[in-house]
Amino acid sequence: MMRVQAGVLDVAYLEAGDPAGPPVILLHGFPYDVHAYDAVVPLLPGYRVLVPWLRGYGPTRFRSETTPRSGEQAALGQDLRDFMDALAIPRAVLGGYDWGGRAACIVAALWPERVAGLVTGDGYNIQDIAASGMPAAPEVEHRYWYQYYLHGERGRAGLTQHRDAFARLLWRLWSPDWEFDDETFALTAEAFANPDYVEVVVHSYRHRFGLAPGDPAVAAIEARLARQPPIPVPTISLHGASDGVAGHRDATGDPRFTGGLVARVLPGVGHNIPQEAPEAFAAAIRELAPAG
Numbered sequence: 379m380m381r382v383q384a385g386v387l388d389v390a391y392l393e394a395g396d397p398a399g400p401p402v403i404l405l406h407g408f409p410y411d412v413h414a415y416d417a418v419v420p421l422l423p424g425y426r427v428l429v430p431w432l433r434g435y436g437p438t439r440f441r442s443e444t445t446p447r448s449g450e451q452a453a454l455g456q457d458l459r460d461f462m463d464a465l466a467i468p469r470a471v472l473g474g475y476d477w478g479g480r481a482a483c484i485v486a487a488l489w490p491e492r493v494a495g496l497v498t499g500d501g502y503n504i505q506d507i508a509a510s511g512m513p514a515a516p517e518v519e520h521r522y523w524y525q526y527y528l529h530g531e532r533g534r535a536g537l538t539q540h541r542d543a544f545a546r547l548l549w550r551l552w553s554p555d556w557e558f559d560d561e562t563f564a565l566t567a568e569a570f571a572n573p574d575y576v577e578v579v580v581h582s583y584r585h586r587f588g589l590a591p592g593d594p595a596v597a598a599i600e601a602r603l604a605r606q607p608p609i610p611v612p613t614i615s616l617h618g619a620s621d622g623v624a625g626h627r628d629a630t631g632d633p634r635f636t637g638g639l640v641a642r643v644l645p646g647v648g649h650n651i652p653q654e655a656p657e658a659f660a661a662a663i664r665e666l667a668p669a670g
Contacts, residue, residue, distance in 0.1 A: 379437065385460030386445045386595075390437035391430035392419075399425040400494070400667045401467050404652070405458065407476020407499075408579060409545035411435050411569035413562075414653040421660035424669030428465070432477060433457055434578030436569035445593075447574050449477075449582025451505050452596035452603060455484030462492060471667045473659065475499025475616075475651050477582070487607040488599065490637070495666025496613040497659065499651045500621070501629030501641070504603055510587045521623050524548060528583040537579060541570045552622040553648025610637040614662040618647035618654065640665075 381390050392412055395402075402425045404415045412429045419427050431438040434449065458481040462470060471494045472482035480503040486493040487504060513519065524544075527533040537544055546563055549556075569575075584590035592600055615629035630641040642662075644655050652659040 381437075382461070382464045383441065384464035385457060386441055387433055387457060387460070388439045388441055389430050389457075389461055389464075390439075391428055391461075393426070393428050394419050395422060395425045395427045396669075397426055399669055401426045401428065401470040402663055402667070403458070403462070403467075403470050403472050403482075404429045405472070405474030405478025405481050406432065406435070407474070407478050407650075408582070409548055409566075409570065410476070410650060410653070411566045413565045414650060415656075416653075417656035418652050418660045418663075421656060422663060422669075425663070425667075428461075430461055431569060432481075434574045435572055438572070440574060446595075447577035447581060448585070448593040448596070449578040449580075450585040450592050450596065450600065451480050451484060452599035453593055454481040455488065455603075456596050456599060457481065458485050459489060459492070468492065469494050471495045471497070471663055473497035473652075473663055476503075476649065479503045480505070483609060484599075484603065486611045486613070487609045488602055490610050493611045495663075496609065496611050497662045497666065498613060498615050498629075499649075500617050500624045500627045501615045502609065502632055502634050504606060505586050506604075506606055507586055507588055507600075508604060518625060521625065525583045525587070528580050529587065529589055534576065534580050538576050541575065542567045545570060548623075549650070553618070553620065553650050553654060554622055555620045555646045556648050556650065556654050558653075606634065608634050608636040612638045612666055613640070614666060615639060615641045616651050616655075616658060616662060617641070617643050618649060618651055619643050619645045620648045623649050
């Protein structure tokens, strides 16, 4: 494990591969951590691979007690850009899903000169907060029960008291064909002991529905995201056919990807794409940026 001061964070991250190879940054989602990429990294020889813990997860820490424990999308995108700046990485292939996919999409949309290619789970992950009050079909709404649960203080208390059980339940519901064992879950569950985990998670699921104020420091970024900017970099979108939260979200034909899009649906794969289908995830990275 390595550390770097990047923006408002002291970021903990794993690094592997060839220090002189093309840089690849892999970003985890909720409720997961860097171990989602344990089987992906060995499949990327010849690359410089970096896998950070996001804000509120694992050993990553806020540098100041006064920094808002925001989980909003703009903060995640800024964190990624700051991480690249701190390590003097001018351009990289970005790969992510869930929260990590959102951060990767944001950097690709707002600072495309920093992105050589994008691998995203479930397509375009930038939130349209202005439209968050519009109801979806009941079949879609029921999958988001955990988000609505966290809108109230009962949910905050439940996450605080049962953070491991909460995550394990989501793993089962979101990846019904993935038979993970206790050891695999325990490796990731350590990340939920972060002292800021609950606050960051709760804020994320409230802010995206307009129920919590954002961090003024990233308000300008959030305003740009409200315009749903296009992503003008080469992109591969991966979607698990068995995803129990995103449902069927094949990104084929999405006009917001203006730099070229290849969309693939992965049979028998749920929400945690890199951990369930590491070969497919690594192959997408290699396709966007051949090493050597």
